[in-house]
Amino acid sequence: MFTKKNTASLIKTTALSAAVLVLTGCGIAAPKAEIAYAEATLQSARNIGANEYAPVELERAKNKLQQAKSEMKEGKNEDALRLAKESTADGNLAQAKTEAGKASASEKQMQQSLEMLKSQLK
Amino acid sequence: MNTMTVKKLLIPAIITTLAVGCAELQKPKSLLEAQQAYKAAASNPAIQRYAADELSKANTTLLDAAAAESVEDMTSLAYIGNAQVETAVNTAAAGQSRQNSINLMSKKEQLITDSLNLKKDAAKNQLDAAQNRLLKMQLLEAEREILLAFGNIEFVTGTADLVPGASTGIDLLASYMEKYPDKKVTLEGHTDNTGSAERNMELSQKRADYIRNVLISKGIAAGRITAIGYGQSQPVASNSSQAGRQKNRRIDIKFN
Numbered sequence: 401m402f403t404k405k406n407t408a409s410l411i412k413t414t415a416l417s418a419a420v421l422v423l424t425g426c427g428i429a430a431p432k433a434e435i436a437y438a439e440a441t442l443q444s445a446r447n448i449g450a451n452e453y454a455p456v457e458l459e460r461a462k463n464k465l466q467q468a469k470s471e472m473k474e475g476k477n478e479d480a481l482r483l484a485k486e487s488t489a490d491g492n493l494a495q496a497k498t499e500a501g502k503a504s505a506s507e508k509q510m511q512q513s514l515e516m517l518k519s520q521l522k
Numbered sequence: 523m524n525t526m527t528v529k530k531l532l533i534p535a536i537i538t539t540l541a542v543g544c545a546e547l548q549k550p551k552s553l554l555e556a557q558q559a560y561k562a563a564a565s566n567p568a569i570q571r572y573a574a575d576e577l578s579k580a581n582t583t584l585l586d587a588a589a590a591e592s593v594e595d596m597t598s599l600a601y602i603g604n605a606q607v608e609t610a611v612n613t614a615a616a617g618q619s620r621q622n623s624i625n626l627m628s629k630k631e632q633l634i635t636d637s638l639n640l641k642k643d644a645a646k647n648q649l650d651a652a653q654n655r656l657l658k659m660q661l662l663e664a665e666r667e668i669l670l671a672f673g674n675i676e677f678v679t680g681t682a683d684l685v686p687g688a689s690t691g692i693d694l695l696a697s698y699m700e701k702y703p704d705k706k707v708t709l710e711g712h713t714d715n716t717g718s719a720e721r722n723m724e725l726s727q728k729r730a731d732y733i734r735n736v737l738i739s740k741g742i743a744a745g746r747i748t749a750i751g752y753g754q755s756q757p758v759a760s761n762s763s764q765a766g767r768q769k770n771r772r773i774d775i776k777f778n
Contacts (some may be wrong), residue, residue: 478594479594482594482595482598485598485602486598486601486602486605489601489602489605489606489609490605492605492606492609493605493606493608493609493612495609496576496608496609496610496612496613496616497608497612499612499613499616500612500613500615500616500619502616503615503616503617503619503620503623504615504616504619506619506623507619507620507622507623507626510622510623510626510627510630511626513630514626514629514630514633517630517633517634518633521633521637
């Protein structure tokens, strides 16, 4: 049943499938390193006190990480990769926001102590 | 045969559509917003100063987003770029706050230093004032002693010679003038009304001059001592009694 025409048709169909695969990127490896990195970023944010200063961003990073993990389990590696990177970005933002909150709090404290000193010296 | 023709036409069409579709991806609203946020952040000097690295990361991500070949990638990169812009904003805020804290700290230290200096100055002024009062008292005490000693000074009647042993006042005056080199004195000679007024004038001048010369011989600069004879013109007591006349024969000292 394999005529020349049929063989040619098969080759073309395979090539098309390959092209679609490459374009949609379904063929990438499981983004284990990216997920590990997102996890570490999230943990760092928790360690410096993001629970207090950036709870919304921390929650987002956590949810994205969980989603990334479950997408990877289902073999949706590309979605998993995107989510891991988004989680890392949120984790970094949570860290920055925490640092800003802390620095601002200590600036306020310094300002207060200066005012106190001023009134004591009057 | 018919199906083959359709396929031959279809395959290139699909590939072309995919390729063209990539190039003409509609930018999602989130990317436009992230690009605007980046623009605002990039023109903020504080963010340039304190979060240059974060700003540059956001820029790279947003450029990648604009060039992404799928809507999913573009949307995801826009999300990441936006988070990176916000990270830059927060990093800059932290940097600015830390700098402010450092400035406040040095302001505080300056206040403390100033206050300590003020207290030191006040204490020093008090001490200086106390010392000045003490020095003034010492000076007045020395002058009082000299005046007391000069009250006992005696000349041989009718001459400018001192009665022996009556030079304590002059010694005191000499050491006083050594100790206070800014001080000047005026020696005023006075007599009682025994003898002629003219002769008394002369005698009082001679006696004042005599003391001036003794002081000069002890090394006191001549310019610091003025000697004036007033004769019998300025009595301080009645010349009708022995005691009164004795009071009128005198050397007054003016310190200035």
